Amino acid sequence: MxxxxxxxxxxxxxxxxxxxxxxxxxxxxxxxxxxxxxxxxxxxxxxxxxxxxxxxxxxxxxxxxxxxxxxxxxxxxxxxxxxxxxxxxxxFAFPIALILDSLLFVTLAVIFIDLKIMMIPDFAWIVVGLAGFLDVFLNGDFLFRILAFSIVLLVLLILKFLYRDSLGSGDIFLMTAFSFLLSLPLAFYMMIISSVLGILFAIVKRSKIIPFGPFISLSGYILYILNVLYFLK
Ligand SMILES: [Zn+2]
Incomplete structure (x- = not known):
């Protein structure tokens, strides 16, 4: 039933x-x-x-x-x-299943919207952020999440300063939200995997703008599952 x-x-x-x-x-x-x-x-x-x-x-x-x-x-x-x-x-147990449901929803939304109009809808990072707070209640680890969030934000702001147009503010919001959800060291894996995939995608498609959004959400979703299954933390 x-x-x-x-x-x-x-x-x-x-x-x-x-x-x-x-x-x-x-x-x-x-x-x-x-x-x-x-x-x-x-x-x-x-x-x-x-x-x-x-x-x-x-x-x-x-x-x-x-x-x-x-x-x-x-x-x-x-x-x-x-x-x-x-x-x-x-x-998965109920609250984890709920987090995964919302991540899958966000991932599909970002894939289809970002690839088409190069924009990440605001609800995407808000949902991931809320999932992060729910995950704090379940698994704690608040300090490391703040640390992951701050380091990733700092790296992205430096990159944004250096390259300006290639990194949208939607990418920054989404990546920092996922960093809070994933904590350390997964946030770093997510950042590296999504950057590499995004750049490869842009090279293959000969696109000047790099759509990071789909790769951020996809790698974040998969890393979160692996974390629950194998306790990578
Ligand atoms: Zn018709």
């Missing part, structure tokens, strides 16, 4: 995340318009067009009204979050 519930909650959050990504990329508000609509024919969607996972499968990935193809990204995100929530619930 709880397994099914976690799966459904994951699918609902996946559906919500799709709205955030679409509206974030298009520069629309989350609240306005209040109802979802088809990006092509602008028809307001009925509740039965909006059931996570199921509607996409029933409509075979097309709009009911104009027949335009709906990006498979919608289904992909709903499936990842529902299976993600389910696996977190099976493999």
């Amino acid at each position: 709880w397994y099914i519930l976690n799966f459904i909650i994951g699918a609902i959050f996946g559906s919500f995340l799709n709205v955030i990504i679409y509206r974030g990329v298009e520069g629309l508000s989350i609240k306005n318009p209040p109802r979802s609509f088809c990006p092509n024919c602008k028809t307001r969607l009925k509740w039965y067009d909006n059931i996570p996972i199921l509607s996409f499968l029933i409509l075979k990935g097309k709009c009911r009204y104009c027949g335009t193809k709906i990006s498979p990204r919608y289904l992909f995100i709903e499936l990842i979050l529902s299976f993600g929530f389910l696996i977190h619930y099976i493999a």
Whole structure:
């Protein structure tokens, strides 16, 4: 029963995340318009067009009204979050599962928004920061977290001073929030891994701007799991 519930909650959050990504990329508000609509024919969607996972499968990935193809990204995100929530619930104790759920949500949001418009939404670092405070209650270690946070912030400010444009303020907020959550030495691993991957990505894509966000969240999420599993700290 709880397994099914976690799966459904994951699918609902996946559906919500799709709205955030679409509206974030298009520069629309989350609240306005209040109802979802088809990006092509602008028809307001009925509740039965909006059931996570199921509607996409029933409509075979097309709009009911104009027949335009709906990006498979919608289904992909709903499936990842529902299976993600389910696996977190099976493999970890409750508060840890909650932290992992929020990290997975943030990671997907940052991947799809940052790669598209080179911007990290503010809610991302706020959620990671809150997860960090919850983790303090669970695992303590407050001083080392502050230390990790301060050192990483100092390094990033120096880099920002030297290179200016290649490091956005969103990257700094997200990386320091993850440093507080991960503490030492994981915060350093996260910083090194995400910097290397971000620079490699920019070289391969021949991009002048380096999208660090996806690599910060992805490495932060994976390091947090490894930490829980193997007590790296
Ligand atoms: Zn349509």
